[in-house]
Amino acid sequence: MSDHPSTFGGGTTGKTGDNIAWNDRAALHRADDGDGIFDGAKALSRGTFADMIRHVMTLPEADRDTYVIEKAGDREYRAAEIAALAARPDFPAEDTQ
Template sequence: MSDIPSTIRAESAGPERFHWEDSAELHKCADGGGLFHNLKVIRRGSVSELVRFVMSLPEDEQDDYAIQKDGDRTFRIGEIRALSRRADFPATDA
């Protein structure tokens, strides 16, 4: 699923809900970013699970991680922290 709204007919459907259940991968930021960068997955899970995991780490270690949402984008620590503060952030996965 994608959080990007369609541009067909330039219709606005209002605020899109965030797809917390989408699959994602946790990457270590300092892993070099070389040819096999995408193979260096630390953990897989839903976006909400990985946000929760990163936020459970000591604050000085959180900067070392990024979440790659499948088919969408990469979230660095500033965005991960902002996601964890959203009103619609699930406390647990159902």
């Protein structure tokens, strides 16, 4: 599943811009790990996007800026954005897989 619209058969996925693909794959990284060609090997944890958000939200608030979530498609989410996503009414409270 991904956040971008489908062009299969000339149609769309029916999603709106506010829909989040909570089950996309994601990885937790240190914010200062430097990215680079070995970035994938530097992941501290992997799971769904929702799992990684839940994990970051269990950390003390003062430590959250230390980490970023890298979501499928090479998008990074930092602490403030992670907290905003966790507060959304459509955020899955627990693993639904």
